[in-house]
Amino acid sequence: MYTSFKIENFRGFDHLELDDLARINLIAGKNNVGKTSLLEAIFINTGHFNYEVLRRKRSNGKNPSQLSSASLFHNLEVKKHLTIDSCIDGATGREVEISYYENINDLSDDEHFERLTKPFLAAIDFDGVELNQWRILKFLYSDGKKISAGFAIELLIFSMVNIDIEPFNIVFVASSGITSPKVSNAELYSALLLEDITANQTRLVEALRILEPRLDSITILTLGDSNVIHGQIGNQLMPLNAMGEGVERVTEMILAIGKAQNGILLIDEIENGLHYSVLEEVWKVIAKAARDFNVQIFATTHSLETIRAAHQAFSESDTYDFRYHRLDRRKSGQITASSYDQETMQAAVEMDFEIRG
Numbered sequence: 001m002y003t004s005f006k007i008e009n010f011r012g013f014d015h016l017e018l019d020d021l022a023r024i025n026l027i028a029g030k031n032n033v034g035k036t037s038l039l040e041a042i043f044i045n046t047g048h049f050n051y052e053v054l055r056r057k058r059s060n061g062k063n064p065s066q067l068s069s070a071s072l073f074h075n076l077e078v079k080k081h082l083t084i085d086s087c088i089d090g091a092t093g094r095e096v097e098i099s100y101y102e103n104i105n106d107l108s109d110d111e112h113f114e115r116l117t118k119p120f121l122a123a124i125d126f127d128g129v130e131l132n133q134w135r136i137l138k139f140l141y142s143d144g145k146k147i148s149a150g151f152a153i154e155l156l157i158f159s160m161v162n163i164d165i166e167p168f169n170i171v172f173v174a175s176s177g178i179t180s181p182k183v184s185n186a187e188l189y190s191a192l193l194l195e196d197i198t199a200n201q202t203r204l205v206e207a208l209r210i211l212e213p214r215l216d217s218i219t220i221l222t223l224g225d226s227n228v229i230h231g232q233i234g235n236q237l238m239p240l241n242a243m244g245e246g247v248e249r250v251t252e253m254i255l256a257i258g259k260a261q262n263g264i265l266l267i268d269e270i271e272n273g274l275h276y277s278v279l280e281e282v283w284k285v286i287a288k289a290a291r292d293f294n295v296q297i298f299a300t301t302h303s304l305e306t307i308r309a310a311h312q313a314f315s316e317s318d319t320y321d322f323r324y325h326r327l328d329r330r331k332s333g334q335i336t337a338s339s340y341d342q343e344t345m346q347a348a349v350e351m352d353f354e355i356r357g
Contacts, residue, residue, distance in 0.1 A: 001296045002264075004087040005045070009074045011037035013335055020339040022323040023290055024296045026270075026310055028356050029327030034335050039172070039266045039328070042298055044098050046264055047141055047148070047167035069100060069135045069152070092144050094165070110138070112149035112299040141165050150178040169263025171256045175272050185240070185248075186220050186227035186254035194357045200258060203292070207254050208284040210278050211246045245273035250282060257289040257297075267288075267299040271306040279309035287317060304356050311345045326355060 005018040047225035078100035107113040141148040148165045162178045192200040314322040324340040
C-alpha cells in the first residue's frame, strides 16, 4: 500500500506532501483546494498510461479536446519539472516525471521517443494539422530499477514504450460513476460471482440492506440487449437503479472495491446519493470489503457528517485503519495537508472542532 506522496508542480499544487496513509483515506477541504487533483495524481502514479480518463473527467465528457496539455502544470509553468513520487510500504515507491514540449521536433534526440515507429505516427489522422504543431507530454516512470516512458499529443495518448513497470490495479469512481474503466455494474457483479458466488453475493446483499432492509436477494436479468441487476423484495423483482440513488451508489462502490482487488480505489465525493443517517453503516461495509479484497481507498468529501461517521465506524472496529487528511490553502497560496489519526480525530469530535478546512 501507499504510505506517502510528494507532488511538485501539478495542477494547484506547487508542493504537497501527504504522509501517514492508511488503508482507508478520506480527503476534505474547501472548494478548489485540490481534492480531485490529488486523486488524479494518485491515478497517474499507479502507472496507468491513460490520461484520457482524466481529461474526460475534467471536461465532464464535453469537448475534452479543448483541454490544454499545459493545464497539468501549476500556474501553467511548463518549464518546471512536474513530479509525483510515492512510498510504498515505507520503502521507495514509484516516481513519475512529466515534461512538456511545444512540438515534435523538441523530442528528436529523446531515446524513448525515437523508439516509436514512423508508420504508427503516419497512420494517425490529425485532421490536416501538421504534426509539429501539436504540443506533447512525456511521462517517465521509474521504480528505482526499471523505467517506462509514454507520450501524449494534446492529451491524445498514442504510445507507451519500454514497458517494464507493472501498473497497479486501480478503479476511479467519479461523483457521477465509474470512469476507469467504463463497465456496467452487471459486468462487475458477474465477474465477482465467478470468483466466489456465495461470499460476494452475500457482501452486496448485506450492504444494500442498509438502505433497503426488505431486500431478499439480487440477480441479473437480460432485458433486450442489456444485463441489469435486479433486487427481489417479496415476490417482486426491481432494477436496483429504480430503488433510489443511494442503492445505486452503494452497489457501485462495493463492486468497484471487488474490481480493485489487491489495488487502489479512488472515489470522488463519496457521500453523493447517501443520506447522513446511513453513513456510519456504509463505512463499516466499505471497510470490511476493503480488507477482504485488500484494497487501499482514497476518497474525497465535502460533508462533516461523512467525516464523523467514518471516525465512529472505524472506532467501533477491531482495526482503526483509517486516516482523515485535510487540505488547506495558506495565505501564500500554498496548499498543505494535515493528517488526523484516531486520537486527534477523537479530540476534534469531542471538542466540536470544524475539521473540514
